[in-house]
Amino acid sequence: MCMFLLYKAPKSHKPNDTSILHTTPLTPYTMVADQNPVAVVMIPLPLQGHLNQLLHLSRLIATHKVPVHFVCTTTHGRQVKLRVQGWDPNTISTIHFHDLPIPPFACPPPNPNSTNKFPSHLQPLCEAATNLRGPVASLLHKLSPTARRLVIIHDSLMSSVVQDFVSLPNAESYTFHSVSAFSIALYISEKVGEQIRKLIKPNGITKISLSFEGCFTPEFKQFISVQHEYAKLSSGRIYNTCRIIEQPILELLESEARSANKLLWALGPFNPLESKRFGSKLPKKDGGPVDRCLNWLDKQASNSVIFVSFGTTTSFSQQQVNEIATGLEKSEHKFVWVVRDADKGDVFSDNNNNIIRVELPKGYEDRVKDQGLVVREWAPQLDILAHPSIGGFMSHCGWNSCIESMSMGVPIAAWPMHSDQPNNAVLVTEVLKTGVLVKDWCQREEVVVAAAVEKAVRRLMGTNEGAEMRRRAVALGTNVRKYVLDGGVTQTELGKFIAHITR
Secondary structure: OOHHHHOOOOOOOOOOOOOHHHHOOOOOOOOOOOOEEEEEEEEOOOOHHHHHHHHHHHHHHHOOOOOEEEEEEHHHHHHHHHHOOOOOHHHOOOEEEEEEOOOOOOOOOOOOOOOOOOOHHHHHHHHHHHHHHHHHHHHHHHHHHHEEEEEEEEEHHHHHHHHHHHHOOOEEEEEEEOOOHHHHHHHHOHHHHHHHHHHHOOOOOOOOOOOOOOOOOHHHHHHHHHHHHHHHHOOEEEEOOOHHHHHHHHHHHHHHHHHOOOEEEEOOOOOOOOOHHHOOOOOOOOOOHHHHHHHHHHOOOOOOEEEEEOOOOOOOOHHHHHHHHHHHHHHOOEEEEEOOOOOOOOOOOOOOOOOOOOOOOOOHHHHOOOOEEEEOOOOOHHHHHHOOOEEEEEEOOOHHHHHHHHHOOOOEEEOOOOOOHHHHHHHHHHHOOOEEEOOOHHHOOOOOOHHHHHHHHHHHHHOHHHHHHHHHHHHHHHHHHHHHOOOOHHHHHHHHHHHHHOO
């Protein structure tokens, strides 16, 4: 019998109701002789971009000999371990995986013809994941006596799931934001947003709108609102970023955090940084599509290839795929293009999930075989970005992709689709100046024609302007890696975080 059946979660608490600390006790907390100083429980939202970041953070914390419990649905725990890049999760013995069941949920396919690119087909999964509250409460109850302090790190969109930690006298929680500090700062208050606008353009003039207009469906806005109310119970916030990337923004957020008596930690980049680009190779896979892709890249000149990938939640119409194909071909630059459908709620629900639903133009792959490589399987993005032949990245600007690209020193051709991505595109193109914009957000419902794709590729890969962006991206990546190495600022901040939770 699953242990969560033994515990019935109490009625939902109001986030500002401190009386719950005394009115909903669990079994009394008992000190035991063999306690760990601390145990960490990770609660990700079961979408790939969220799962990936907290699994990487689990690795970083586990290297400090802190036991980490990674809690997920059965399906998505399997998914994130299958897709992890840069390290083998089986080599970290202090990470304990807890795969928990959730009720069945609707699993519609993505709609490639929708003008709004928000992946609304994944909302049923997000709603179903909130049913983890009972199992998570039971697990926390079980783990509480094993450590002097129980630390819960949860995705900001899973805040309601962990609310029962307040009943445990040795538990505290930290909210993890899976997006940039820049995007969160714009979201939390108009006052902070105005300060950011001044940072970007002191004269108040900017080409790109800083807003969340068209970024979400009304239903998902409501989901966010509910989860963020429960985030008020946490002791602080964690970001997958570092101060070399977002220092002024983090300072604004720290000021806001202090006013709310919260802590703030910038612990990123979480992704591994060892790579062929910097003198050592990431772990070899089993000779499948990963090796095929990397072997092709090995034959290309340094900085000559643009990597084209739009993440796990983007679906394109047949018309848009044709335009991208034509634009890449006409650019006359080398490319690796990931052509696959968006994830469904359950990526294992059928055998065709990772096969594209649309066709490339007739004879396309034969025509471009000397110019480009089409990848239809799950792509080793971290390995690809780390390869020395990669000189640019056409991306949707999801935060995983942005932070991986920045840490590897690769400039971005920004093509945002939804959520935080439009604001991340502003960060890349206007603040850091390490990229070009493929498409203005105000034109988000329009098809991007081949000429625009061609222009963006040529601008990034074949002009002096693009070379200067590449120089800035390389410098940024160098500084980011210095921050992460032993003695660097991020490493110090991670050390401070470990010291804080083991205090």
